[in-house]
Amino acid sequence: MTEHSINPSAPKRATQRDEKAVERRTQLIDTALEVFAKKGFDKTSVRELAAAAGVAQGLMYHYFKSKDQLLEAVVERHSFLPQLKAMLTTMHNEPAAKVLKITGNQFFALLGQKESLMNIFFHETQSHPIVPRIWRNILNQGIGLFQTYLDERVAAGELKPHTTDVTARTLAYTIVLLRATSVAFHHRTRPEAFINEMVDNLLSGVAAPAA
Amino acid sequence: MTEHSINPSAPKRATQRDEKAVERRTQLIDTALEVFAKKGFDKTSVRELAAAAGVAQGLMYHYFKSKDQLLEAVVERHSFLPQLKAMLTTMHNEPAAKVLKITGNQFFALLGQKESLMNIFFHETQSHPIVPRIWRNILNQGIGLFQTYLDERVAAGELKPHTTDVTARTLAYTIVLLRATSVAFHHRTRPEAFINEMVDNLLSGVAAPAA
Amino acid sequence: MTEHSINPSAPKRATQRDEKAVERRTQLIDTALEVFAKKGFDKTSVRELAAAAGVAQGLMYHYFKSKDQLLEAVVERHSFLPQLKAMLTTMHNEPAAKVLKITGNQFFALLGQKESLMNIFFHETQSHPIVPRIWRNILNQGIGLFQTYLDERVAAGELKPHTTDVTARTLAYTIVLLRATSVAFHHRTRPEAFINEMVDNLLSGVAAPAA
Amino acid sequence: MTEHSINPSAPKRATQRDEKAVERRTQLIDTALEVFAKKGFDKTSVRELAAAAGVAQGLMYHYFKSKDQLLEAVVERHSFLPQLKAMLTTMHNEPAAKVLKITGNQFFALLGQKESLMNIFFHETQSHPIVPRIWRNILNQGIGLFQTYLDERVAAGELKPHTTDVTARTLAYTIVLLRATSVAFHHRTRPEAFINEMVDNLLSGVAAPAA
DNA sequence: AATGAATGAGGATTCATTCAT
DNA sequence: GATGAATGAATCCTCATTCAT
Missing domain, CATH: 1.10.357 (Tetracycline Repressor; domain 2)
Known part of the structure; x- marks a missing residue:
């Protein structure tokens, strides 16, 4: 989100980084899907979600505004x-x-x-x-x-x-x-x-x- | 339990209190049914349950061992x-x-x-x-x-x-x-x-x- | 403690009752001694004390002003x-x-x-x-x-x-x-x-x- | 953990934070030692412990799993x-x-x-x-x-x-x-x-x- | 991007105590 | 004397969220 690139090679790099970010995001969503399904939304803490995805809890809030929004993302992404x-x-x-x-x-x-x-x-x-x-x-x-x-x-x-x-x-x-x-x-x-x-x-x- | 009564009205007294307790219990269960149904089990706090029934929260634990057990009682009582x-x-x-x-x-x-x-x-x-x-x-x-x-x-x-x-x-x-x-x-x-x-x-x- | 006797036979009766009351009191104290010793004062609830003595919790407060005072009574009675x-x-x-x-x-x-x-x-x-x-x-x-x-x-x-x-x-x-x-x-x-x-x-x- | 540093001061940074965490932990332990000693374990609430250390009560549980475990840490650390x-x-x-x-x-x-x-x-x-x-x-x-x-x-x-x-x-x-x-x-x-x-x-x- | 320290509100539960019966 | 229903404060603990690094 924060773009403060200096050199011209940045755009491509940013794209790579963006790709990685998207990947990470979907990884978090997919992990959340499984955990929510198994334990239920309320009974699952953000800490658990983070642990299941192998990241720090703080990172969850980089990708999702709130736990609610994460559920939203989960449901949207997997609605078949x-x-x-x-x-x-x-x-x-x-x-x-x-x-x-x-x-x-x-x-x-x-x-x-x-x-x-x-x-x-x-x-x-x-x-x-x-x-x-x-x-x-x-x-x-x-x-x-x-x-x-x-x-x-x-x-x-x-x-x-x-x-x-x-x-x-x-x-x-x-x-x-x-x-x-x-x-x-x-x-x-x-x-x-x-x-x-x-x-x-x-x-x-x-x-x-x-x- | 202790029967040191002289007149025949005494036994009824004990029963009256018991009756009231039973009534109170069903009242708590019925209130809980409504609130659980409306807000969901996890999203409902015992404090709310007590407030909805108009009693102190401590009383909930006089009648039910735990919030879980209250849900149990609710489901058992109303299973039609x-x-x-x-x-x-x-x-x-x-x-x-x-x-x-x-x-x-x-x-x-x-x-x-x-x-x-x-x-x-x-x-x-x-x-x-x-x-x-x-x-x-x-x-x-x-x-x-x-x-x-x-x-x-x-x-x-x-x-x-x-x-x-x-x-x-x-x-x-x-x-x-x-x-x-x-x-x-x-x-x-x-x-x-x-x-x-x-x-x-x-x-x-x-x-x-x-x- | 509350003396509202009407007929002259009361004194003797009261004495009998007093005796029983003293017995009950020492029973409660002795039970408390054991439970306090085993579980510790703070970790023992009045309810447990009452249960161990086989009486209702309310009765504890007939004989002792407070849980603290019960401890006092215990220590005083058994100080050898x-x-x-x-x-x-x-x-x-x-x-x-x-x-x-x-x-x-x-x-x-x-x-x-x-x-x-x-x-x-x-x-x-x-x-x-x-x-x-x-x-x-x-x-x-x-x-x-x-x-x-x-x-x-x-x-x-x-x-x-x-x-x-x-x-x-x-x-x-x-x-x-x-x-x-x-x-x-x-x-x-x-x-x-x-x-x-x-x-x-x-x-x-x-x-x-x-x- | 993530090392994307250019200058040699970066590694130290991570260590600094860790050091601070360790310090904080010992601070909490030391404060707890004093309060436990003065008031007794059971009579001391986690809220008091936190207040005595000048932190939020939630932080206590970031460093110690439970009040019991805090006592453990206290005793272990100060066993001379x-x-x-x-x-x-x-x-x-x-x-x-x-x-x-x-x-x-x-x-x-x-x-x-x-x-x-x-x-x-x-x-x-x-x-x-x-x-x-x-x-x-x-x-x-x-x-x-x-x-x-x-x-x-x-x-x-x-x-x-x-x-x-x-x-x-x-x-x-x-x-x-x-x-x-x-x-x-x-x-x-x-x-x-x-x-x-x-x-x-x-x-x-x-x-x-x-x- | 990523971490995890820090916060503070809120949750379930326990408990000494009171009181009507 | 005896009961146990009722109270409400206090307790331990969890958790979503924020923030400095």
Whole structure:
């Protein structure tokens, strides 16, 4: 931040230094993500964060104005909206059952890859307003993903006209909670089979044919 | 303990004091529930808790060994397992659609009545091991509720044989997350309509008849 | 303390009750002695004292104005000055070596019997001014005991004229510290042999005869 | 740690800060010694300690993990074992009476210089296990000091063969208690004269020559 | 950029003591 | 006499944050 360079070689040097600074910053953020996820925001002290990153506590305040702002940075950096958006952009001419199963499992897998972040989303809602905001974005994005596809299939005549919002949220919510509980709970049905069967149920119904 | 009474009113006296103590205890627990739900466990100081209850902070430790133990007491006292168990014990000869809709909405309403507790379940998982344990109990109870009924209807031939665990959890999870998000989010579909439609979807499927 | 008797039978009753009250008081004192000795005055709470005596904490304040006053009562009640004074009143025509050995061992034994109290004397000097005061009394009494005897034997010509204060204190101090350290330390010489030899040394000297 | 210095004065800088930290630490320890000695460990709050040292209370915990550990540091730093060991290493060809008198008085003087520490040794035995441990070391060192010398003089024929442990402990214990009581009590005999006479008594005995 | 000394507010908890019953 | 509920001050300790180096 403080630029008091004298000789002309400074610009390049500054860039190098900036790069290093950015690296350091992301290192601090990534370390914080893990520690926050494991111990919780409030139960983690800045000293611990610094120790985990192998730096002095004072350095934390060079890169982040406050502990809160660090949480902000963590959540912003790891919000996997891009990955979410990238999902389901292909596969248009496949049957809905197949597409929804694949997408559902992708969604489930994505949440699993971001387990630490999910932990923060679930537990630190009250620590910083940015947390629920971003979590809401992600959830809505997930729901929208399904809904957009469903609307398309309704339009294509593959699905009957109905409130796709309900179906989309049924899918998204169930997958999210399946993910959230799959760590702590012991489930009878394995996630992939679960998701596949849920999709089938939603498409074809569980009522007996006669009824 | 010491009984040197002559008239029959004496025993009641001791009881009166005890009663008051019990009342006071529940008052402290109930106050704590609200404050924990609003501010979060870590962000709430014992001083605040005492102030909210209108007592000296020292008194908190007369009734509870620690702040942790208070949380324990809160969660134990308000775990609505009895209410959950009471649900769906009637209405056997009604169509599944109707029964599931009613039960689903009851479940949703019950979660709503326990909003403060739900807040704790969602956010304070890491504060005390009893929180996830009881939350798991409740969730499993809710799931079991649906599953038992579904199994029964499968046996009765109203539903086709399928993994009822999946359907039950789809219902329960969606309702739970519907509840959890209905405060912070703004939904297009109203909860009751949502639940009703979800039940219909699950029973009859959303696929176009031709498919 | 509060006397509001109406009928003439009260005096006798009061006496019975007083007796019981005195008993209770000494019970509380004796319990306190043990707990204070074991845990130290500051580290012992009134609640613990009450629990150890099997009564409610409030009752402590019926019998003692404060925790300090309880310590006072403890020290006063158990100050073994009478026993000390009773020592060495006999045995006038025996050789000094024998008498001093017996008395020294008696003194040592007496301190041993009062181990709890000794603990308080050693550690709680700063807790209440009465503690060092009484301890000084006891110590001086012990010293005086020896000195009186020594003076008498000097007068009788059995001992040579010298500063008996020095000899008396050498004896008393050594025995006291022997006692104080005998619990925590591991000594080579056993107390009785030690005291006997010390007396011999003091009487006859350890210098070689030639010198 | 980070060395990006050009001129040779840089390394010293880091050392300067470290030096200051060490100084600060000893300052805190020394202040604590005085306050603990005056008020007692339990009766002294960390706030007082900090105030006495003119620092914020939080700083105490930067240097010491706990109040207990501070006491540990105090006792360790001021345990005058080195000084004790240095005593009596000379003067081999002087008469025992002279040597013992000088050493006894030195020992007494040393204890006097460490009055604050002695206070802690006497009163805070129960506050932390390190206190009695170090005190035992010191006492044993003092005893050993005398005993080694006595053994040597016995071997040299100046003293008659006897249990030197008894004589050594008589000397050491008496001097220690003389020191401990000389503050609170009012003695007739002055310490130096007392010690000299005690040595004489121990060497030559107080029994009348005829006996 | 990096360190860690220094601060002071605030947190959980303990405790002597009082008081209504 | 006896109980234990109630008080509030005080205690140890933690922590986010600042700052000189």
